[in-house]
Amino acid sequence: MSSFLMQQDSTSAIASAVQLLSARRLIVKIGSALIADADTGEIRGPWLETLIEDVVRFVARGQQVIIVTSGAVAVGSRRFVQLDRRPETGEKQAAAAIGQVQLMHAYEQSLKRRGFGVGQLLLTGEDIDNQHRCLNARSTLQQLLKVGAVPIVNENDATATVEICFGDNDRLAARVAHMVDADVLILLSNVDGLFTEDPHDNPFARLVTEVRCINPEIEAMAGHSAARHSSGGMVTKLMAARIAMDAGCEMVIANGNKSYPLAAIENGGPSTWFIPFKDKASRDACANSLSQN
Ligand SMILES: Nc1ncnc2c1ncn2[C@@H]1O[C@H](COP(=O)(O)OP(=O)(O)O)[C@@H](O)[C@H]1O
Numbered sequence: 651m652s653s654f655l656m657q658q659d660s661t662s663a664i665a666s667a668v669q670l671l672s673a674r675r676l677i678v679k680i681g682s683a684l685i686a687d688a689d690t691g692e693i694r695g696p697w698l699e700t701l702i703e704d705v706v707r708f709v710a711r712g713q714q715v716i717i718v719t720s721g722a723v724a725v726g727s728r729r730f731v732q733l734d735r736r737p738e739t740g741e742k743q744a745a746a747a748i749g750q751v752q753l754m755h756a757y758e759q760s761l762k763r764r765g766f767g768v769g770q771l772l773l774t775g776e777d778i779d780n781q782h783r784c785l786n787a788r789s790t791l792q793q794l795l796k797v798g799a800v801p802i803v804n805e806n807d808a809t810a811t812v813e814i815c816f817g818d819n820d821r822l823a824a825r826v827a828h829m830v831d832a833d834v835l836i837l838l839s840n841v842d843g844l845f846t847e848d849p850h851d852n853p854f855a856r857l858v859t860e861v862r863c864i865n866p867e868i869e870a871m872a873g874h875s876a877a878r879h880s881s882g883g884m885v886t887k888l889m890a891a892r893i894a895m896d897a898g899c900e901m902v903i904a905n906g907n908k909s910y911p912l913a914a915i916e917n918g919g920p921s922t923w924f925i926p927f928k929d930k931a932s933r934d935a936c937a938n939s940l941s942q943n
Pocket residue numbers: 680681682683684838839840841843844845846847848849850871872873874875876877880881882883884885
């Protein structure tokens with residue numbers, strides 16, 4: 651049983667297109683480094699327009715899209731530029747409260763120009779872990795999709811204490827995918843996918859194109875993030891992949907730092923697909939390979 655592949659060829663390109671086209675409901679997660687300029691914290695408006703163009707195209711062909719966006723802290727931190735250090739918890743929460751408003755305004759204006767509404771959900775871990783609150787959030791998301799408004803989700807950083815916060819939107823996005831029974835979770839990042847090592851550390855690291863089983867060999871490849879406001883790194887992306895795959899949802903990591911980032915995946919651009927086995931025997935073999943280590 652091959653747990654991962656490393657070739658990027660026409661077959662995998664066709665597979666990417668089919669997997670995205672055939673998805674009834676998708677979650678698109680946007681990393682901080684994509685939505686906010688790394689130096690100024692300004693929202694990257696021209697890039698956002700191309701992402702929303704892609705999202706609207708998916709919706710127009712009958713697919714449902716929920717966006718999980720990072721960036722509130724990155725955008726709001728501009729108000730704390732006098733700090734010569736990373737904002738502390740209280741400052742981060744204030745920065746998120748400021749940045750979230752600007753993020754939502756940018757999304758709302760972009761979608762409005764294309765005839766779509768937008769709805770905001772700010773969640774904490776309790777909204778997912780508590781069954782009643784989870785069902786309530788699920789219902790709200792379904793109602794938004796029903797009326798053609800694009801749901802935009804982020805962690806409720808402004809009030810999320812350490813005890814109840816997610817800490818990263820990779821896992822939040824995976825939990826939302828599980829909550830709404832999504833078919834595909836797309837993590838748009840600042841890297842082409844999972845490499846054998848952090849490509850910023852080792853330029854000879856190789857891209858893993860497909861993972862069927864997250865075993866210790868795969869886990870050993872993942873490191874943390876160096877980006878200023880990012881909080882996940884590849885470690886949390888593998889955690890997200892495990893949550894998604896356990897829920898029967900496929901997940902893809904791709905570099906969103908290009909125009910029309912979803913179209914790039916559809917057209918076979920570099921990416922890593924995490925595809926759960928459909929048959930129980932293979933799933934059990936994967937689980938056994940984990941328990942033996
Ligand atoms: N094995 C790996 N493959 C790819 N990226 C890795 C790996 N290990 C660590 N990383 C780091 O993870 C980063 C992506 O995570 P992160 O910075 O949190 O981005 P995002 O904004 O998408 O959350 C990459 O830029 C890279 O520096």
